[in-house]
Amino acid sequence: MKMALHRAQTSMVLATALYRGSHLVAGISAVLQHQRHRPVQWAMLGAVLACSAVVFADTRRRGCPGPWVVWLDVLVTGSLLPFVAYAWGGARASESIAWVMLLGGSSAALATVGLRRRAAATAIVLLLVTHASGYVAVAADTAVIGAHLNALVFSAVISRVLWWYLRRQGTLLDAANDRALAAEAQRARYAERIKHHRALHDTVLATLTAIAGGVDAGTNEVRRRCAREAAYLRRLVEQTGDQETGSEIFTALEESVRSAESLGLRVTARYHELPSVPADIARAMADAVTEALNNVRRHAGTGHAYLTVTGDSGRLTVAVVDQGHGLVPGRAAPGLGLTRSVHGRMREIGGRCTVDGAPGEGVSVELRWPG
Template sequence: GLVLLNNPPAGDWRAPPYPFGLVFVATALLVATHLVGYLLVGADAAVTGGHLNALVFSAVVSGVLWWYFRRQGALLDAANERALAAEAHRARYAERISHHQALHDTVLATLTAISGGGVDANTPEMRRRCAREAAYLRRLVEQTDDQGADSELLAALEESVRAAEALGLRVTARYHEPPRVPGDVALPFARAVTEALNNVRCHAGTGHAYLTVTGDSGRLVVTVVDRGRGFEPGSTGGGLGLTRSVHERMRGIGGHATVDSAPGEGVSVELRWPR
């Protein structure tokens, strides 16, 4: 791509003003020094005139080319920004449709069943289902308020949370302005989060996990914490499965995973990208 300094804002294709004064002074100095040189050596008038004419012509052509290329660069930058804005709009629209479908299949279906009297709203299972869907709505509101967030990343992480909730794990999730990450990073990162949540569900001896997503100096930082039984650091027992499912996934995308635990103190898994 063409990289220019001091590019005009999107939608303004006009090239920056040509520095006529500076160019005029520089050209005049060159003409004067050449003229003095030709006079000192007694050059023929035709030769002197031809050389000076070529010098002035070169300055004019350089100015025209400068203006043309700056104008074309400004047009290209404006077109790129419009394309990026259109792509961002399409991504937001796709995310909105995804949320609408999820709301239709979960919250709306639950409310319709309760209002129609088809289910007993006081059963433990229905209360748990309502709690899961209320948590989903809270996360959705938080994501909507965070206009700078990476929608692809948040959608992948939300899928991990909802999958864990569907298996009976309660997840308290908080999203705090995570940085944007490439598409080939978002999905493996979310899968590492999925495994960390599965680890809580299967091994922690607790039904509640805490997920925090934030940015730290341009890095994406996600922590999965539980207050379960924990384990002895360095132990290979317990069927935790963190080595392959979490550490290797993070290394594969240039990230890093840190696991901190102690018996009776729960587990904290911190995922960072880039490393």
């Protein structure tokens, strides 16, 4: 359920609970003043309290009152108790049965909130018949009966109108939030495209322009630069439309990859189903990857590293692997520096880092968020 609609529903349930609470306070006051020596009256109050507890416990668990608990309240609190008060509770006048009848208003309100339109109408009719019969049994005046039935009907009508209004406002607010989120996502995608366009302008287009202007394309420096730009283009093309949600982490990691490539390290990067992560998480992961790639460049004895980024159910896993010297016993400096720098960054964001390697088999650095 949408957030605003859920809040509207919660507000209506709270209002209904407070309405029932006011009736319970009136009932307790009436019993204490006039019928405190009648055990049946206290038993009736206990039944109302128990029924109300069941109703609102179910409402809290489900988020809204279930039909069966609403019918339980209508049948017990609204329909059965007036006859119990007359038959065993000593109610023989309208004043002595009034507190029981008062509870019908909150039962009617609850019915309009928890039942569909036809079922709610049926419940209201049942309450009207029951309460009219109860007042006739104690020989109440016609004016008293009419006023009470009018109050019962309008309790239902007001609750229905309020519930309709709150749901409508919640739906409209949720729709406005959805439009705002969609617009923000569109702005983010546009900004991402502009960022890629600028990167292409500063890299691939600059290289092609230099070659077209007469730079010798056969030199080793130009060939290496072309290879880097081709790798960047390949990774950019592989970012399909269904991976746009992970553009934040893609952009941050690409900066790390291109930084390593500018220092002479060849990086083969693959991205799969990138999740959407907060900007600070993406930045911290990219910093950790930068350090891992720097470690390959400085200590692995190889000019090639492999970066694999995957997402699964909102979890992000980044692996940096090389096929260099590996972790050689007795030479802890590289591993120690990597462990301190990368582990520290991952701990700060609630992630985890695992470093694995063996002599001659390279090193694997795996970053996970959340840890």
